[in-house]
Amino acid sequence: VAVVQTSFAKGLQISIPQVPDDPTKQMGVPPGKVGTRSAFEKLAKNASDISSRSPLQDLYGTITPSDLHFERHHNGVPAIDPAKYELLIHGQVERPTVFTLADLKRFPSVSRIAFLECSGNFRTGKETMSPQEICGLTSQSEWTGVLLSTLFREVGVKPSSSWFLAEGGDAALMTRSIPTSKGWNDAIIAYAQNGEALRPEQGYPVRLFLPGWEGNTSVKWLRRLELGDAPWQTREETSKYSEGIKGGKIRQFSFDIDARSIITFPAYPVQIQKGWIEIRGLAWSGRGKVSRVEVSTDAGKTWKLAELQEPILDKAHVRFRHLWQWNGSETEIMSRVTDETGYVQPTFAQLIDARGADTGGYHFNPITVWQIKPDGRVLNRPENFR
Amino acid sequence: VAVVQTSFAKGLQISIPQVPDDPTKQMGVPPGKVGTRSAFEKLAKNASDISSRSPLQDLYGTITPSDLHFERHHNGVPAIDPAKYELLIHGQVERPTVFTLADLKRFPSVSRIAFLECSGNFRTGKETMSPQEICGLTSQSEWTGVLLSTLFREVGVKPSSSWFLAEGGDAALMTRSIPTSKGWNDAIIAYAQNGEALRPEQGYPVRLFLPGWEGNTSVKWLRRLELGDAPWQTREETSKYSEGIKGGKIRQFSFDIDARSIITFPAYPVQIQKGWIEIRGLAWSGRGKVSRVEVSTDAGKTWKLAELQEPILDKAHVRFRHLWQWNGSETEIMSRVTDETGYVQPTFAQLIDARGADTGGYHFNPITVWQIKPDGRVLNRPENFR
Amino acid sequence: GVLNTDSLPTRFGYGKPASAVQITPLDIDVRPDGQGLPAGSGTATTGAVIFAAKCAACHGAGGVGGPNGSLVTTTPAPGKRTEKVIGNYWPYATTVFDYIQRAMPFSQPGSLTNEEVYSLTAYLLTANKLLDEKAVLNAQTLPKIVMPAQKLFVPDDRKAGPEIH
Amino acid sequence: GVLNTDSLPTRFGYGKPASAVQITPLDIDVRPDGQGLPAGSGTATTGAVIFAAKCAACHGAGGVGGPNGSLVTTTPAPGKRTEKVIGNYWPYATTVFDYIQRAMPFSQPGSLTNEEVYSLTAYLLTANKLLDEKAVLNAQTLPKIVMPAQKLFVPDDRKAGPEIH
Ligand code: HEC
Ligand code: HEC
Ligand SMILES: [Ca+2]
Ligand SMILES: [Ca+2]
Ligand SMILES: [Ca+2]
Numbered sequence A, B: 001v002a003v004v005q006t007s008f009a010k011g012l013q014i015s016i017p018q019v020p021d022d023p024t025k026q027m028g029v030p031p032g033k034v035g036t037r038s039a040f041e042k043l044a045k046n047a048s049d050i051s052s053r054s055p056l057q058d059l060y061g062t063i064t065p066s067d068l069h070f071e072r073h074h075n076g077v078p079a080i081d082p083a084k085y086e087l088l089i090h091g092q093v094e095r096p097t098v099f100t101l102a103d104l105k106r107f108p109s110v111s112r113i114a115f116l117e118c119s120g121n122f123r124t125g126k127e128t129m130s131p132q133e134i135c136g137l138t139s140q141s142e143w144t145g146v147l148l149s150t151l152f153r154e155v156g157v158k159p160s161s162s163w164f165l166a167e168g169g170d171a172a173l174m175t176r177s178i179p180t181s182k183g184w185n186d187a188i189i190a191y192a193q194n195g196e197a198l199r200p201e202q203g204y205p206v207r208l209f210l211p212g213w214e215g216n217t218s219v220k221w222l223r224r225l226e227l228g229d230a231p232w233q234t235r236e237e238t239s240k241y242s243e244g245i246k247g248g249k250i251r252q253f254s255f256d257i258d259a260r261s262i263i264t265f266p267a268y269p270v271q272i273q274k275g276w277i278e279i280r281g282l283a284w285s286g287r288g289k290v291s292r293v294e295v296s297t298d299a300g301k302t303w304k305l306a307e308l309q310e311p312i313l314d315k316a317h318v319r320f321r322h323l324w325q326w327n328g329s330e331t332e333i334m335s336r337v338t339d340e341t342g343y344v345q346p347t348f349a350q351l352i353d354a355r356g357a358d359t360g361g362y363h364f365n366p367i368t369v370w371q372i373k374p375d376g377r378v379l380n381r382p383e384n385f386r
Numbered sequence C, D: 001g002v003l004n005t006d007s008l009p010t011r012f013g014y015g016k017p018a019s020a021v022q023i024t025p026l027d028i029d030v031r032p033d034g035q036g037l038p039a040g041s042g043t044a045t046t047g048a049v050i051f052a053a054k055c056a057a058c059h060g061a062g063g064v065g066g067p068n069g070s071l072v073t074t075t076p077a078p079g080k081r082t083e084k085v086i087g088n089y090w091p092y093a094t095t096v097f098d099y100i101q102r103a104m105p106f107s108q109p110g111s112l113t114n115e116e117v118y119s120l121t122a123y124l125l126t127a128n129k130l131l132d133e134k135a136v137l138n139a140q141t142l143p144k145i146v147m148p149a150q151k152l153f154v155p156d157d158r159k160a161g162p163e164i165h
């Protein structure tokens, strides 16, 4: 621990890890049972009482380290003993069944790399906001589990079932109504994430994972699925996770995540220098694959195609990159994604225009604009709902 | 902490995490800055003085959690201050140059999901060996960094250069000679792994990453590249990482990882039950993409195509799966991969036949055979070099 | 990434049949048509007492204000948006029962009896001027209440394609 | 996954020119043709003394046995494989200098002077019967030594395709 004086942190007490003067001249640390993170890497989520945001500006590539996956809970993370875990499936099924974790792992499994985004993933209001603060409720993992359709066949879901209820085993007993068709289509009962068991914050030992859908529907700590023929109208699909649209109406069961992108570098709080800069960011769509990402470095006057890192996966974060030579002038930079359905990421104004000024922060996916100041500071361009 | 009596661990003192009787009835843990691993998940590498093996039988999908990535060091893990880090490129170049870590991160970047395998990744000799013990020196990450070709252009590598030396900043000052063509082709100067900075055990802050090549050539803690016109014949490419072949010859600079696969489930130490079993495993090739994986459940008499999890990436671990109905009879199960060059993973006997009995454990990629006992035990079938 | 379902057997046989004894304690969900509502009943008068004791600390006296948000319709301060609460935003009254039963009070979820939940529901509906203060709420009367917001709710009309919605 | 190189500028201008002062201390590598060998010299007699003091604990007295492996050719026990050591397996003598200089002694790498490394190299070559015990090893003489294993080494002949090799 040392006291340092810098222009950013005056007299701040920070911990500086001890390193040898010349690490080539003394034996290193022997191999271990579990690896470590360098003490120099201060990666952290941005935590509130109800959520915790991934540090998008500090991440590389497309996989989110599991311990930096965003969190959104409705009454904290429960501690669950996997040996006592059970998943109950009942209602409009031929054979109401209880599955242990071991049972679930015996079924044919699938893995897929896909993003998970909270539909409330939007903040604005000030210039000094990082990608994490604006858009940190999205993360990506390789999820492994059993297809829900496999379990549907196992329990004999009746053709009469059009909706099912997914219930969590947390202190909020989180419940969402899901169209049964999503269960037949591509829903996964996931028990693993990035190669290992789900992390507690992501639903250990078992969660629902609905590719491309708003995060809240991918119910964590899943304990029960009830097959029915109408939605339950739970608090989370009425009071919350619904959004005002034109004519005073309220849109409900808006599951799909609209296509979105954000430049994560350069972005607040970095300060840039003149010369070549690789603009980097993430793009994704809940409706399929990313077709293209365009970048503007002249405040939206002209747009150029960014390079997309392969493989471009369905309903997955894609890393985009674009080389830009900054000459030191004030400007604005931004990205917009187009998905394979032809949807082009809108501006804030276009979204308000389409939904009316009464809309809220759900499914709000506007282009993020970064102001580049002559001194190289990069600031969010705040937007106003009214 | 409690004392438990089981058939496996008599009177062993193990820690049993505390969980509430009903987690739905008490508030959970609030969102945090860094996520956790469930205390019930006891994932660990198998560590010796010089290496540490990934627990392949405990992993899902294809991404290896960074803290479970295998380790192989030649004098431990050095502690390196990223602010003091420098990469020197010199020798047959127009402009000998020193790059800081910040410099490297400014260049155009690439990410790719690829395996890394130690060419010494083979153990046999007894029945009670897990995939981790037989084959745990392979892992997979999404690597991010700058293409070495970009740096080659920056420093002006001379056309005369045919080999370069890569040197690590560890206490072994690890050195390997690499054909310059690999640098132009697809080598990456990597600074990130699975979304975050490289882990110290994987070369923090910067390593060489040579897709598809034996792990030792992807020099960690990279401090220097010297461009030259002949190999240096370092100890690691002569005394080590060379293998005896027929006629008393010794094969050197054998970089490519030959295609390999292994069934990771069911595998020792699990015990199986009659009925449907999803056989699961990993397959990969250093020469390109996996074309197919075949599985035999009748001791090699007949083979069936396994399902391959998409996306099938170049020089990457692929997850394969195959449904099998076990009737309780004694048998042997095994997998063999074919890569896009038409190479079919050989048996142990075929390898000895091709190389002679004097060969060693490098680049030894035989089919792993699992014996299934009538009581459901799964045992490695040991092989003998002589 | 999708499994070739042709090769799947009809059933694997994993898992155990779930008995009513296993299902009933978990099957607490309540639907708008009243399915799932338990026996018992409650009134706003009783609910007011319970609310003051177990809820007001977080949701304010009478369900207005409080650190965790109002539950009752109020007139917004000039220039402020109307707070979205039960009275003006919730499309179904059954949701009030369902949610309180499963999740409230926040620090002791699952601690209320069915009578208490009926009474709290009656109290909050009354405070929102949606129920007469003398009314008895039970499995028959609760589903009949028509909420003002119900007519505002429309299912998602967004379609894949270029339209911004 | 490959960058479209058409759009790359010729140079980005990042990094700083490396001066001789920066390069020289790092540039310790030694090639078979002698490139990189420093001034100085050594003999087996001096090397024997250093070896006994700094190396024998790990590699055995005279370079045979020891917890970290022999460095000198020995006759294998019946039924055992010949241990691969400098005398029978190393194709170039310069590698002995290069490796000792960079990596040994294991617990104090980089601690030896050039003279010490020459002497230890001379000692190990002599112990392996590849150098006369009176010989002086230096930048001129060391690269001239022809190792018995050199003729055994062949570059990788494996090709992509079906062949098992
Ligand atoms: C310790 C604090 C606390 C107490 C006590 C408490 N609540 Fe809550 N309540 C909350 C919080 C926090 C939320 C929001 C939870 C969320 O969004 O996941 C909430 C949400 C609600 C909602 C949904 C509001 C909306 O608009 O969606 C209702 C209804 C409610 N509470 C009723 C009650 C009742 C009835 C009681 C007493 C039996 C009670 N609460 C006691 C903290 C509390
Ligand atoms: C504290 C233990 C230790 C000491 C002291 C030590 N060594 Fe080593 N030596 C090792 C280890 C361990 C290895 C293997 C390192 C590896 O494989 O990465 C090794 C490897 C070697 C090798 C390569 C052997 C081969 O066949 O590839 C040589 C040559 C060598 N040492 C010479 C020396 C000399 C000369 C000294 C004294 C100046 C010395 N060692 C002192 C532990 C030691
Ligand atoms: Ca929604
Ligand atoms: Ca090799
Ligand atoms: Ca029900």
Ligand SMILES: [Ca+2]
Pocket: C028, C038, C101, C113, C114
């Ligand atoms: Ca109840």
Ligand SMILES: [Ca+2]
Pocket: B226, D027, D028, D029, D030, D036
């Ligand atoms: Ca040199």
Ligand SMILES: [Ca+2]
Pocket: D028, D038, D101, D113, D114
């Ligand atoms: Ca020296």
Ligand SMILES: [Co+2]
Pocket: A304, A305, A306, A307, A321, A322, A323, D007
């Ligand atoms: Co571009």
Ligand SMILES: [Co+2]
Pocket: B304, B305, B306, B307, B321, B322, B323, C007
């Ligand atoms: Co199959």
